[in-house]
Amino acid sequence: xxxxxxxxxxxxxxxxxxxxxxxxxxxxxxxxxxxxxxxxxxxxxxxxxxxxxxxxxxxxxxxxxxxxxxxxxxxxxxxxxxxxxxxxxxxxxxxxxxxxxxxxxxxxxxxxxxxxxxxxxxxxxxxxxxxxxxxxxxxxxxxxxxxxxxxxxxxxxxxxxxxxxxxxxxxxxxxxxxxxxxxxxxxxxxxxxxxxxxxxxxxxxxxx
Numbered sequence: 001x002x003x004x005x006x007x008x009x010x011x012x013x014x015x016x017x018x019x020x021x022x023x024x025x026x027x028x029x030x031x032x033x034x035x036x037x038x039x040x041x042x043x044x045x046x047x048x049x050x051x052x053x054x055x056x057x058x059x060x061x062x063x064x065x066x067x068x069x070x071x072x073x074x075x076x077x078x079x080x081x082x083x084x085x086x087x088x089x090x091x092x093x094x095x096x097x098x099x100x101x102x103x104x105x106x107x108x109x110x111x112x113x114x115x116x117x118x119x120x121x122x123x124x125x126x127x128x129x130x131x132x133x134x135x136x137x138x139x140x141x142x143x144x145x146x147x148x149x150x151x152x153x154x155x156x157x158x159x160x161x162x163x164x165x166x167x168x169x170x171x172x173x174x175x176x177x178x179x180x181x182x183x184x185x186x187x188x189x190x191x192x193x194x195x196x197x198x199x200x201x202x203x204x205x206x207x208x
Contacts, residue, residue: 043126043165046082048208051075053175055201057099057110062183062194064142066108069197070098076203078119087128089119097138099197105144110195113138113179115157126165133158136179140195142186151184153194163205173203 053076058069078091093115100109114137121130136157141150161175176198183194 042085043123043168044082045080045087045123045128045165045207048077048079049171049205050077050208051203051205053093053095053173053201053203055175055199057097057179057197057199059099059179059195059197061101061108061140062196063191064106064108064189064193065103066101066106067103068099068101068108068110068195070100072097072099072113072199072201074114076205080119082123085123087119087121087123087130090117091119091132092116106189107143108193108195109141109143110181110197111139111141111150113181115177115179117157128163128165129161130163131158131160132175132177136181138179138181138195140181140184140193142188142193144188147188149186149188151186153181153184155179155181155194155196165207169207171205171207173205174200175203176200 054073056071060067072095074093074095076091076093078089080087080089095113097110097112100107115134117132117134119130119132121128134157136155138153139150140153141148157177157179159175159177161173163171163173165171178198180196181194183192186193
């Protein structure tokens with residue numbers, strides 16, 4: 001083989017090696033640089049989660065002297081998106097509620113309720129402070145002289161809370177919500193009755 005042919009072969013091999021090495025570089029060979037929306041040492045709140053809670057609620061029945069209160073508990077689940085320290089998400093929950101009250105012949109209770117809410121907050125590493133608000137729904141039940149009547153009411157809710165991540169998968173939270181279930185016409189009272197109440201609760205979430 002001639003010296004010119006050997007030289008051409010060596011040049012081709014060297015060019016291939018250089019091209020292969022360039023392809024492995026972070027910005028070479030068409031590969032995009034690795035980027036994240038938050039620092040690598042920041043806790044990530046992004047993704048789905050599921051958990052449970054327990055709390056206590058107290059409130060008023062509209063157009064009636066009863067003031068139902070009691071313990072409640074249930075489950076919640078949601079999804080978070082994160083950009084830097086800002087966290088946005090959506091959460092839904094369903095609660096069983098022991099809140100009731102009796103005044104003279106009237107008894108009103110709220111056996112269950114639920115919410116579907118947006119959340120927006122600011123994360124300081126593994127601590128998240130947030131506000132929340134959205135749709136509420138639940139049962140308002142009235143009783144008098146052996147008669148009972150119940151309605152499923154729609155309404156709204158707003159609140160705030162703080163969540164602390166114990167490790168990459170588990171977090172605990174404390175939350176306050178104000179819930180307003182709209183008035184419904186009750187035959188047994190001859191007027192419209194609704195239930196608005198405050199609730200404070202503690203919860204735990206598992207992040208997938």
